Amino acid sequence: MVSLYSYTIPIDDGAAPNPFGGMCTLAICKPVIRRTASEGDWIVGLGSVNAPSGNLSGHVVYAMEVSEILTLERYDRCAPKEWPHRIPGNPKDIPRNFLGDCIYDFAGGPAPRQRLGVHGNGNIETDLGGCNALISRNFYYFGRNAIKLPDNLRPIIHQTQGHKKQANQQYLCAFVTWITSLGFKACHIYGPPDTERKPGDSCDACEIRKMAGELDEEASSNCA
Secondary structure (H helix, E strand, O other): OOOEEEEEOOOOOOOOOOOOOEEEOOOOOOOHHHHOOOOOOEEEEEEOOOOOOOOOOOEEEEEEEEEEEHHHHHHHHHHHHHHHHOOOOOOOOOHHHHHOOEEEEOOOOOOOOOOOOOOHHHHHHHHHHHEEEEEEEEEOOOOOOOOOOOOHHHHHHOOOOOOOOOHHHHHHEEEEEHHHOOOOOOOOOOOOOOOOOOOOOOHHHHHHHHHHHHHHHHHHHHHO
């Protein structure tokens, strides 16, 4: 059965999700969603009340249909050939490459090495706890130009930590019909990330996302 996940994005900086290069991926943060989602499920990231660009509550930052699910180890094995832009690179070459979400290098054995990227040591347990990378080739990313949900879909809003799933089931068809009927081209970026993240920035964003991930883990049974 296809499911609809919804959650609030505490930090939208282009890393989680990462919508660049014609695909949208969720490979860090949100461990419960990454561990439990199935192909065909829809994931909706909603704006935060405290978003840098203003109150984005009730607005869709991105929506993605899960096209493929890979273990993080397989994601890392495939990345050099199939999507090298997902491996964090030198920001002097292409600034957004620093946002690559293929952060974990499994080449050295079962204990992966964390590449230099948007996350630090404090995020390892949460990131690896998600087990999988979710890949979408059917997505809509609006970033700071997030679009407002219609009134009939407002029940999917989840402003606290964790996510909604079971309570969203009755809204799945309506959401998919709405998002696909707006005239937006799929696999397109309609706005920049709400937060610009550069190497050397404060780790506050990481800590906020780590906290959201941990609370997602703890609250999933209550928020499903």
